[in-house]
């Protein structure tokens with residue numbers, strides 16, 4: 001586990017990608033229509049184990065404004081959302097959010113997108129792992145996993161090919177490229 005500052009949390013990104021690197025065709029498109037059952041199963045297992053899911057408001061809206069069950073749902077939004085059980089709205093920096101969650105006894109956090117939230121957390125240097133699913137589809141255009149320039153070195157820990165050609169990949173974040181220069 002990487003340890004930045006005073007945080008000792010496991011913070012992982014979990015995302016499904018088209019074979020050409022997109023997470024969605026547009027900000028309102030739900031991703032569940034083109035992802036495999038194996039991806040959905042891994043998502044449920046890993047996020048329930050973590051206990052906390054973090055997402056942006058656009059992604060929250062694609063879920064129909066319903067919190068994922070058995071998990072604390074944290075949504076980044078500039079505006080208040082209708083209060084429901086298991087939902088917290090935040091505007092905190094990634095470092096402050098992780099410190100807050102750690103002080104409340106959490107040890108693991110799943111960063112569930114979309115692109116704005118993946119980018120903000122990856123750039124913070126606090127992400128320790130990426131669980132990426134590559135689905136056998138092509139979008140041609142759309143929303144990429146990240147939307148800004150960045151340089152990270154990864155280690156492929158596991159790559160599983162399913163019967164229908166989905167790739168379930170797990171990466172450790174080793175360092176930023178600049179750490180090695």
Ligand SMILES: NC(=O)c1ccc[n+]([C@@H]2O[C@H](COP(=O)([O-])OP(=O)(O)OC[C@H]3O[C@@H](n4cnc5c(N)ncnc54)[C@H](OP(=O)(O)O)[C@@H]3O)[C@@H](O)[C@H]2O)c1
Pocket residue numbers: 014015016017022023024025026027028029030031055056057058059060062076077078090091092112113114115116117118120143
């Ligand atoms: N394939 C996958 O695995 C996967 C996973 C998740 C989502 N998705 C897809 O990704 C798309 C959505 O991605 P997106 O990048 O458009 O949106 P997003 O990251 O889900 O959410 C963006 C929202 O978060 C707010 N936000 C961002 N940073 C904030 C901060 N520091 N404080 C307060 N609010 C903040 C933004 O506020 P402002 O309006 O002020 O900017 C904006 O309203 C959807 O199509 C969804 O289906 C795919």
